[in-house]
Amino acid sequence: MQVFSSCPKSQFLLFSPSPSSDPSKFDCRIPIKNVRSSPPLKLPPRYSREWAPALEEKRLNAESSDDEEVNKDSEVRRTRSAIESPEADGFLVVRRPTMESFGEKTDAYSNVTVEGAKAEEEERSSSSPIDAGLSKLAKKLPMFEPKTVELSPDVKPLGVNLELALYRAKVLARKYQFEEAERILRQCITFWPEDGRLYVALGKVLTKQSKYAEARTVYERGCQATQGENPYIWQCWAVLENKMGNIRRARELFDAATVADKRHIAAWHGWAVLELKQENIKKARNLLGKGLKYCGGNEYIYQTLALLEAKANRIEQARYLFRQATKCNPKSCASWLAWAQLEMQQENNLAAKRLFQEAVQASPKNRFAWHVWGVFEVNVGNIDKGRKLLRIGHALNPRDPVILQSLALLEYKNSSANVARVLFRRASELDPTHQPVWIAWGWMEWKEGNLGTARDLYQRALSIDSTTESAARCLHAWGVLEQRIGNLTAARRLFRSSLNINSQSYVTWMTWASLEEEQGNFARAEEIRNLYFQQRIEVVDDASWVMGFLDIIDPALDSIKKLLNLDNSYLKGQDSFKNIAGTNRASAIEGSLGRSSGPNNEETGEEEPRLTSSGFDLDTFISDKLRLDVSKLDIQMESSAISESKKVRSSRRVLRPENRNCFTSA
Numbered sequence: 317m318q319v320f321s322s323c324p325k326s327q328f329l330l331f332s333p334s335p336s337s338d339p340s341k342f343d344c345r346i347p348i349k350n351v352r353s354s355p356p357l358k359l360p361p362r363y364s365r366e367w368a369p370a371l372e373e374k375r376l377n378a379e380s381s382d383d384e385e386v387n388k389d390s391e392v393r394r395t396r397s398a399i400e401s402p403e404a405d406g407f408l409v410v411r412r413p414t415m416e417s418f419g420e421k422t423d424a425y426s427n428v429t430v431e432g433a434k435a436e437e438e439e440r441s442s443s444s445p446i447d448a449g450l451s452k453l454a455k456k457l458p459m460f461e462p463k464t465v466e467l468s469p470d471v472k473p474l475g476v477n478l479e480l481a482l483y484r485a486k487v488l489a490r491k492y493q494f495e496e497a498e499r500i501l502r503q504c505i506t507f508w509p510e511d512g513r514l515y516v517a518l519g520k521v522l523t524k525q526s527k528y529a530e531a532r533t534v535y536e537r538g539c540q541a542t543q544g545e546n547p548y549i550w551q552c553w554a555v556l557e558n559k560m561g562n563i564r565r566a567r568e569l570f571d572a573a574t575v576a577d578k579r580h581i582a583a584w585h586g587w588a589v590l591e592l593k594q595e596n597i598k599k600a601r602n603l604l605g606k607g608l609k610y611c612g613g614n615e616y617i618y619q620t621l622a623l624l625e626a627k628a629n630r631i632e633q634a635r636y637l638f639r640q641a642t643k644c645n646p647k648s649c650a651s652w653l654a655w656a657q658l659e660m661q662q663e664n665n666l667a668a669k670r671l672f673q674e675a676v677q678a679s680p681k682n683r684f685a686w687h688v689w690g691v692f693e694v695n696v697g698n699i700d701k702g703r704k705l706l707r708i709g710h711a712l713n714p715r716d717p718v719i720l721q722s723l724a725l726l727e728y729k730n731s732s733a734n735v736a737r738v739l740f741r742r743a744s745e746l747d748p749t750h751q752p753v754w755i756a757w758g759w760m761e762w763k764e765g766n767l768g769t770a771r772d773l774y775q776r777a778l779s780i781d782s783t784t785e786s787a788a789r790c791l792h793a794w795g796v797l798e799q800r801i802g803n804l805t806a807a808r809r810l811f812r813s814s815l816n817i818n819s820q821s822y823v824t825w826m827t828w829a830s831l832e833e834e835q836g837n838f839a840r841a842e843e844i845r846n847l848y849f850q851q852r853i854e855v856v857d858d859a860s861w862v863m864g865f866l867d868i869i870d871p872a873l874d875s876i877k878k879l880l881n882l883d884n885s886y887l888k889g890q891d892s893f894k895n896i897a898g899t900n901r902a903s904a905i906e907g908s909l910g911r912s913s914g915p916n917n918e919e920t921g922e923e924e925p926r927l928t929s930s931g932f933d934l935d936t937f938i939s940d941k942l943r944l945d946v947s948k949l950d951i952q953m954e955s956s957a958i959s960e961s962k963k964v965r966s967s968r969r970v971l972r973p974e975n976r977n978c979f980t981s982a
Contacts (some may be wrong), residue, residue, distance in 0.1 A: 318663050394413065406949065411890040472508075478504060478511065481503075482514070484500060485517055488500070494521055498518065501521065502518065509541045510542060512549050515542075518531075519526075523556060528556065530552070535553035545572040548573075548582075550572045550573035550576055551586060554573060557569060563590070567587070570586060570590070581617070585613070585614075585620065592620075600624070615645040618641035619641045621637050622634045622654065623654060634658055635658070638654065647679065649684070656668045676937075681942070683712070683714070683718070686705050686713075686719070687706065687719050690709065707949045708938060717750045718752070720740075720746070720753075721739075724743065725735040733764055737760075748780075751790065752786055754773050754780075758773030761773060762797050767801065774797075777790045778791070788814045792823065792827065795814065802815075808828070825844060825847070826845075829845050829969045832844065
């Protein structure tokens with residue numbers, strides 16, 4: 317439909333009818349008046365249907381009492397235009413489009429609209445006259461009044477809202493507000509179904525709530541939405557299935573992740589860790605080698621390989637691999653800590669202490685670094701320093717129950733049981749699902765002679781989850797308690813239940829055998845020992861890995877050739893690794909402390925990670941880097957305890973009722 321078309325003699329066609337419409341209704345011509353004496357037309361502040369009757373009444377009374385003051389030229393023009401017009405009895409009025417307000421704003425502006433229409437009526441009544449019949453025709457011709465256009469809910473928001481929503485959901489999950497985080501993530505999936513990060517985040521939120529079936533459904537939907545090309549979803553799904561005990565399914569999903577992206581290092585490493593837990597050492601080594609092949613040098617791959625060498629008692633190879641891990645990422649706190657624990661097992665306390673210093677400098681707020689270092693100092697006899705390190709770790713990580721557990725055991729051994737009880741209670745409030753806290757607390761109460769309290773605490777630990785290794789240790793400790801007080805039947809039943817969970821526990825088998833020997837059942841004790849050796853899984857790690865190391869990393873040889881100082885000769889590469897394996901213990905420790913027994917740094921051009929000197933000042937470090945006052949650690953610990961207790965109470969209010977009930981029953 318053509319809205320406007322020009323015509324001679326200052327006339328225009330307002331509407332040109334379509335072939336199917338009635339021409340008598342739309343063939344209307346209106347003249348254009350040019351009144352010089354009239355003021356410019358002003359619109360009311362808001363448009364609505366309410367001012368239309370006012371306009372009609374105004375135009376009916378358009379002739380004012382001051383007709384004699386109107387000049388003659390205007391009268392002539394008006395008469396001429398009226399004669400030339402086909403509708404000589406009146407003019408056509410064009411209605412303004414309706415613009416309705418939304419929601420509560422309609423009431424707020426209604427009075428303003430009426431008042432504006434009245435003011436406009438008074439103003440325009442004194443202007444130049446317009447034919448009154450124009451309003452009559454306007455009633456018969458409904459002009460365009462478009463409907464209110466509302467924003468459709470299907471309109472996709474801007475992309476920045478996705479990033480903000482992911483961050484907000486992450487913060488809410490940290491505050492245990494899982495329902496709100498889940499709602500945000502599901503809403504984002506409706507707008508961005510192709511983004512794999514949403515499925516990964518939602519799956520992790522559901523997993524934290526133990527909603528494993530829903531998490532599996534989310535991961536499956538994510539793989540379908542991304543057409544199976546997102547390795548992160550496959551990898552998270554595999555971790556979930558591994559956690560649920562579906563080992564075969566987890567292997568398939570890890571394989572799918574590596575097919576989606578063979579450079580996804582987390583899939584190779586996670587798959588290798590799964591095989592290690594299943595005691596498939598060769599398979600794990602093969603997977604780690606593929607990780608090096610497709611992804612190059614990686615700290616996690618080197619670290620896991622080093623732990624394998626340490627487990628096989630190949631200490632020099634383990635040190636070498638740890639050194640490669642720290643070269644790949646000098647800020648890797650996990651690599652420094654694993655290396656430090658290796659030196660702890662070898663009783664190289666000086667090297668272990670310097671490695672702990674490197675770990676806290678690499679990640680100053682890492683809770684594991686302060687915790688393991690504190691326990692190490694306690695074990696070597698530095699009680700005060702160990703307590704200080706544990707308190708620093710708690711000040712930096714006030715929501716970590718493990719540090720409080722170690723502090724409680726330290727205070728029980730060196731201070732009093734009452735102080736330890738306060739710390740145990742605080743740790744249990746921070747994380748009621750942490751089984752070792754309840755087990756350690758029960759052990760302390762048993763040592764103090766509170767057997768009923770110890771049984772209640774053991775029962776509380778088992779009510780959380782009775783299938784974990786922590787549950788097996790709890791059953792063993794409970795069995796020892798019943799054995800000491802003479803409840804032998806209960807002790808045997810508890811030992812048997814512990815072995816049903818973890819049949820590889822040497823301590824539980826031997827404790828049960830010693831119980832039978834004390835009762836004079838020597839044949840039964842010998843039978844229990846034989847059962848242990850019969851069902852024990854013997855893990856044999858052959859030495860061919862040492863000779864075939866370069867076979868695995870050969871595809872990635874270009875990226876690490878400088879680290880090993882190799883040329884193109886494969887034989888020379890093997891000799892270099894043999895020389896590393898054949899170094900004596902003293903030279904290996906010296907190489908660990910910065911004087912590397914491997915390639916010369918000047919030849920390789922690589923920056924060798926060097927450990928800090930023995931003059932490391934702990935107080936200066938925590939005051940400069942962490943802004944902590946060493947003299948006020950006790951005060952900070954008490955204040956953090958009060959604030960964290962309030963946060964725990966508020967976070968428990970948002971937990972689902974079914975999740976809370978599992979913590980209240982003992």
